[in-house]
Amino acid sequence: MLKWLYQFLYKILKHVSRQLSILALLVIFALGCKQNKKEAPASEKVITPDSIKNQAQEVTVNPYASVDISPMDMSYFPVDYPKIKMAHANISPPVMRVIYSRPHLQRRALFNGILKYDEPWRLGANEASEIDFYKPVSIQGKKISAGRYIIYGIPHVDKWTIILNSNIDSWGLKQDSTKDVGSFEVPVLTNNVSLEYFTMVFEKTESGADLLIAWADVLARLQIKF
């Protein structure tokens, strides 16, 4: 029985082509979770089909501020700028960064489960997602001044609309198009590699960098030139 179990496990792991190192990581990860049941955020908990409800209801005990179920994250361009800066003392300032929160699928469908087509979305969770440009950039021919903006999107079946807006330091999304700075239609790929966590990251291009906006098997790209 145990042998069969191992074989089965091996087959699955082989299928996803990461093999035993992943298993080792999983064991460490699972043990880590076990020891910290009390405080571990839901994002690091083992997900079983019947535990979703509990996860959403569980409140992390912290007398000052609980850990968010959708953790915040930050991406720079150049990618990993703060780390690169450690190795290069006279590096020029970064070009841009995005600060956003990362909801996860938790076995829900992205569309008609979490998001709806043609309805605006804050591109994250909790606070509105923020994009900082440290110098002027250009998006689809429109000049964007250096500074801070919120970024949100309207997903459609065949394309996404990405909007920069000046209503910074805000929560969720209260649309106020009078504060829109730019609105851009971008292509969307719907057979991307599947991601559990919503992800935004920059990728270098010949003329600047793309902001990759990815979740589940959907990938939208905003071209930024500088």
Added chain:
Amino acid sequence: MKKNSFLLLGAFLLTFVAIAQPGFPEVDKSPMDMCYYPAQYPNLKTQDKKTEPLTARVIYSRPKKEGRQIFGGLVEYGKLWRLGANEATEIEFYKPVIIGNKKIVKGRFTLYAIVNEKSWTFIVNKETDVWGSFKYNASKDVARVDVPVEQLKDSVESLVMNFEKADNVIRLVVAWENVKVALPISL
């Protein structure tokens, strides 16, 4: 037992499915978080309920205790600490403030701490967008202030920061393990 094995296997596989982010960044083990003064400012702003102007915000990562000794252990006494994890902690002022008798202009700064048993030294430094505390340069300091350590009865698992108001100052409260400190910021 057999049933348990199956459950364990299922749990392993589902965990894998849950954390896999092939080609894209994983979720940080010490998740990032943000706090504002006034507390919950973005929420209040969106609901048109703000009563005070935006003053400050902190962006930091939240490591967990995970059974380890933090102060005097993981965070060594007398050494510089990024006051979080991953990127160094960032503090931004939306108007000029005073910390430890030093006037600080509005803008973004990096916040470090030197932790000791009875007191902490907070350091505000103008070199931003940095990782860790590896390239700390004291000549870029804009303020240093010593604050006493307060002991907590209950242990705090995840590092936490929060702004609170006290008379004419605001305090950035930092708590982890059984330790609580507060950085006074005058407006």
